Amino acid sequence: MERRLSAILAADVVGYSALMEQDEAGTFDRLRARRTELFEPEIARHHGRIFKLMGDGLLAEFGSVVDAVECAVSLQRGMTERNASVPEEERFNVRIGINIGEVIVDGDDRYGEGVNVAARLEQLAPPAGICVSGKVAKEVENKLAFTFDSVGRQKVKNIEELVDVYQVRIDAAPRRRIRHKRRIGQRWWAIGAAATIVALVAVWMVLQNPLTMISPAGPRTIPSVAVLPFADLSADKSLGYMGEGLANDVIAILSRFSDIAVVSRTSSFAYEGKQGDIRQIGKELGVGYVVEGSVRKEGDRVRIVAQLINTKTGDHVWADRFDKAGTDPWALQDELTGKIVGAMTGEFGAIRKADYSQAWGKDSTNLAEYDYYLRAESQLNLYTKEGLERSGEISRQGLQVFPGSPLLTVELGWSHWLKVALLHSPDPQADLQEADRLVKQVLADKNLSPQVARLANWLNAWLLTLKRDHDGAVAAMNKAIAAAPYNAFTLTDGGSIFLQAGQPEKGLELTDAAAARDPGLSWFFNYVRGFIYIVLGRNEDAVEALKATEFADAPLQLAIAYMRLGREADARSAVEKMLKSAPTATIQSWRQTWNFRDPSIMDQAAADLARAGLPPQ
Known part of the structure; x- marks a missing residue:
């Protein structure tokens, strides 16, 4: 009989029986959709495995308790986003419990007290909430940027000993951890800067490399990043906790982005205090980008420097300085976010423009699928009659080389729609019908990259609007926004x-x-x-x-x-x-x-x- 230490996540739907009584078929379909769209991919992305389905609930096993907690938070945030787009009577509220303990391995199933306590914790959680055991809270308190509120020692069914129970506080932004309470002001600023850094890194990377396709039906790669501990450059070396905390916060928040592969804290923190060539570190960790930086205290001012480095070339993709003085770090965060995001990211940012230039600088015989997309997009964004015509031509040329490409197909659909929207179409109905055909073709593919899903659902929202299916349009637009929540x-x-x-x-x-x-x-x-x-x-x-x-x-x-x-x-x-x-x-x-x-x-x-x-x- 095999035994091992595992983190167990238990989840179920609140009030499922009542929902089934109201609409059995509809409730079942919606639950199945939530599992396939959110729970299964999120659990897999956090290196977990579902080992039991129980009607309205499930049990999953994780080798890392950090992964389990981060996954739970991602699931609840994902449920909140999806609930916002559906009528109140059709919303699902999920409870989640997490425990770490020894389990008995029996084929694909797991048994033991570690599993039983997780199930009891789930029953103690409020709707849309997460409850964890004291063991879990203690294990992750220095590793994650979420607050754990003690619920006290609770008696749970079939467990003799009282269980220390903590509730995870899921806020819109990450908050301070349990330790270092006497440094609250500095800690809040560190987290604010981390959120800014993460937003910038994530948006840049998603837009810089939304996908690289080996073949139309082949595997896709996504940008990968490692976050190193921020070096403590203060004279008294009193900010070491903040340097590690910043890196932890960045890792925790980046893990919420499905478009980015994030190296674990264990791997990246192995380079703490070591001097080395970033290119070699990137090679050893197998990542394309590294985030590093420093923290420094000068009087009552905390200065954080962060930079994103391309590990293939050693070049800085971006770098900026974050200064905290006064009582409102969030205002400074907003200012910096707007400045850097506006300058570097999005369809019209400096990075995308550099992408366009690089694509146009290549010989046409050596163009990859994404190069065709960049060339077409650069013409599309001129918003002129000639630019839209040229964009369509480039997309069609790319489709001859990469037949069936979802990326180029949806780009061609956009050129047809924009000719109508910008009043350049000689036959609006024909262009609308072609755009509709192309977007349906793309959305029939259930394995779209987040970038293509955004473009396809976004275009579909407009086409559904013109068909007077406004509810469908709103649902499609919500999907597009969910695929890229930071895309202005x-x-x-x-x-x-x-x-x-x-x-x-x-x-x-x-x-x-x-x-x-x-x-x-x-x-x-x-x-x-x-x-x-x-x-x-x-x-x-x-x-x-x-x-x-x-x-x-x-x-x-x-x-x-x-x-x-x-x-x-x-x-x-x-x-x-x-x-x-x-x-x-x-x-x-x-x-x-x-x-x-x-x-x-x-x-x-x-x-x-x-x-x-x-x-x-």
């Missing part, structure tokens, strides 16, 4: 989807989040905000926003706002400006690019444009 461009366009679905306040919330993350994208979020303000009746605000952008049909939206403010001459000038860039624009072609749940919105807007001089057809 996707967030902003999501505002348009929610606006048309009858949720302008949610649309405004998304554009505000995008503006905080990437101020350089003002030309786009001002465009989306403009129509939101019009629908909300804030026409003065709409004018201010739309005057700051000329993207797409912004002049027509500006004309609508002017008309509602009684400024007919300004409205006519705005329409004339639109006709100079899109001579074939008409009320009929414009109406094909928007579709509100409330049809009166478009009827009133079309009437305003007719009075402002836009031809009917």
Whole structure:
């Protein structure tokens, strides 16, 4: 009989029986979807294995208790994100319990007190909560950035001894650990900086290398990173705990990103205090990138320097300094996040531009699949009639070399849709039908990379909107955002989807989040905000926003706002400006690019444009 020490995770759905009574088939389908979309991949990603399914629950085994806790937090956050997009009566709330102990191995099954205590802890957890044993809390308290609140010693069924129970506090941002309570101010700043560093590393890496495909149906690789402990450069060497804490926080948060492979703390911390060539460290750890840095204290100021290094070349991808002084580190974090993210990431950042340049610098006979995508995307982002035509041509050329490529297929779909959206299409219905065909082809593939899933669901959200399936559009847009929650461009366009679905306040919330993350994208979020303000009746605000952008049909939206403010001459000038860039624009072609749940919105807007001089057809 084999015995071994394992971390056991137990999970079940709260109120499952009542949900089954209300809608047996629907509840079963939704539960199965949650397992296949969230639980199974998350548990596998955290190196766990499900060894028992029990109707509405499951048991999973992990070799690392750190992996088990991080997985539990990822699962609960994933459930929260998914619940936000479904009616309250269809939401699942899950309870999770985690214990570490000796288990009996019997084939694929596991037995013993280690399993039994985990199941009892799960029953003590509140809905959407996580309870862990004292053994678990003690083991991970110096390794994870989550707070553990003591629930006290509890008597649980069939276990003679009282069990120390802790509840994991799942916050929007990681918080301080149990130790070092006397250094709360410094600790909070360290975590804030870590969150900023992680966001920047993760977004850069996902966008820099969203996927590398060996063949259309072959394996895909994702960026890999190791995080080294931050060196303590303070004169009194009093910040060693903070240097390790920062690295722990970065590892913990990075582990939430499915697009990034993160080396374990055990492996990367083996290089603590050692001087070496980053290229050699990257080779030994098998990673493409290394995060390293330092912490220093100067008076009442804490300075953190962080850098991301390409291990193949030894070059710095980015580096920045984080200074803490005063009482509001979060404000500084927001400022730094906006500055660096806006400069380096996203579809229009410096890194993506460098990607475009590199792809265009290659001989056409040596282009990889991703090179074709970059070339097509660089033309797509010109948003001109010629650029869209050229983008489509490049995608089709790539599909001849890489038949069936989901990445190039969805890129071709985007070129068809944007010709309609930007009023450049000679046959809007034909372009929309082709875009719809292509996106359906891509979404039929159940093994899409996160980058392709984002692009496909994002495009599908627009196509579903035009079909008046607003609920489906919102669900698709939520999937796109979930695939890249830090992508300001996707967030902003999501505002348009929610606006048309009858949720302008949610649309405004998304554009505000995008503006905080990437101020350089003002030309786009001002465009989306403009129509939101019009629908909300804030026409003065709409004018201010739309005057700051000329993207797409912004002049027509500006004309609508002017008309509602009684400024007919300004409205006519705005329409004339639109006709100079899109001579074939008409009320009929414009109406094909928007579709509100409330049809009166478009009827009133079309009437305003007719009075402002836009031809009917």
